[in-house]
Amino acid sequence: MLRSLPKLSLLFSSARNPHYLASVQRFISVGRRAASRVKIGVASTVPIRSMSTSTISSAITSETAAEDQVQRVNLLRSTDDNYDGVIVELDQPMDSTTFISILRASVSHWKKLGKKGVWIKLPIHLVNLVEALVKEGFWYHHAEPKYLMLVYWIPESPSTIPANATHRVGIGSFVMNEKQEVLVVQENSGLFQGTGVWKFPTGVVDQGEDICVAAVREVKEETGVDSEFVEVLSFRWQCLCQFVYLMGSSND
Numbered sequence: 001m002l003r004s005l006p007k008l009s010l011l012f013s014s015a016r017n018p019h020y021l022a023s024v025q026r027f028i029s030v031g032r033r034a035a036s037r038v039k040i041g042v043a044s045t046v047p048i049r050s051m052s053t054s055t056i057s058s059a060i061t062s063e064t065a066a067e068d069q070v071q072r073v074n075l076l077r078s079t080d081d082n083y084d085g086v087i088v089e090l091d092q093p094m095d096s097t098t099f100i101s102i103l104r105a106s107v108s109h110w111k112k113l114g115k116k117g118v119w120i121k122l123p124i125h126l127v128n129l130v131e132a133l134v135k136e137g138f139w140y141h142h143a144e145p146k147y148l149m150l151v152y153w154i155p156e157s158p159s160t161i162p163a164n165a166t167h168r169v170g171i172g173s174f175v176m177n178e179k180q181e182v183l184v185v186q187e188n189s190g191l192f193q194g195t196g197v198w199k200f201p202t203g204v205v206d207q208g209e210d211i212c213v214a215a216v217r218e219v220k221e222e223t224g225v226d227s228e229f230v231e232v233l234s235f236r237w238q239c240l241c242q243f244v245y246l247m248g249s250s251n252d
Contacts, residue, residue, distance in 0.1 A: 076106040082190050085117035086110055093125070096132045103136055111154050117161050118152040162204055169205040173215045175227050185222055 078086040094102075110118065120138065122129060124146050138150040142164035153159035162168070175183035184198040192199060203218035205211055212229040219227045 074102050074105070075109055076102060078106070078110075080115075081117070081119070082193070083117065084115055084189060085119065086115050087119045087121070089121045090126055090129070091123065094129075096129060099129050100132050100136065103132070107136075107152070107154065116153065116155055117159070118154065120150045120152075122148045122150060124148075163207045169211065169214075170202060171205060171211055171215045171218060172200045172202045173219045173227070174200055174233060175219055175225065183219070183223060183225060183227075 076088050076090075078088045081087055088106075107118065118138075119141070120133065122133070127148075130148065130150075133150050136152075138152045141149045141151045141161070143149070149164075151161050153161060173183075177183075183201065185201050186196070186198060187193050201219045201222045203214065203222070205214040209217075211232075216227055216229055219225055
């Protein structure tokens with residue numbers, strides 16, 4: 001013969017919600033020995049409410065789905081450039097609200113990685129996203145017939161993103177001291193970073209800057225050496241790249 005023991009209120013512990021409660025009915029065979037009492041202790045006082053097993057399962061499933069949805073944050077696909085920046089080429093249509101959420105998560109991610117400049121190439125069919133980008137701090141860099149390039153500077157330091165132009169002038173400085181020693185450097189960024197290559201100090205001429213002034217400035221910025229402009233050694237032109245080699249002197 002079977003008889004029903006009093007219902008035991010069991011508190012189920014869950015990492016997500018410790019306040020679920022289920023009722024369990026236990027049946028045992030009647031024997032000579034009396035059934036032992038079962039004591040359930042609770043470490044702290046918590047609100048207790050009855051809930052069916054199916055309700056518990058449904059609540060846990062819903063909460064898990066919500067957490068997973070929060071954790072699955074989409075980021076914009078990007079490629080690294082040679083100067084600690086990222087380049088994004090958008091293509092898939094999306095509404096502005098969704099885009100802003102993804103953009104903010106992406107910028108936060110790039111900031112943690114120590115990235116600096118962000119370049120977003122926006123094709124003409126995604127013109128609806130221009131306003132969203134500008135409101136998030138991006139500005140126009142240049143435009144072509146089928147796309148618009150917008151940029152953003154993540155660090156709090158002044159931006160070093162170069163201004164757009166129809167051409168770009170770079171300089172390489174040949175510096176020699178009184179001992180006939182030639183000044184060479186190794187790059188901390190750029191194409192030659194980590195290659196062990198020794199080269200002349202080089203850089204880009206700022207908009208409106210004289211190339212002779214730029215040569216002296218770049219030498220000072222890259223090496224700390226004060227130099228004096230002497231003469232132009234040569235000009236060299238290359239598609240998508242232009243350099244001016246200048247002669248300089250130094251007493252260091």
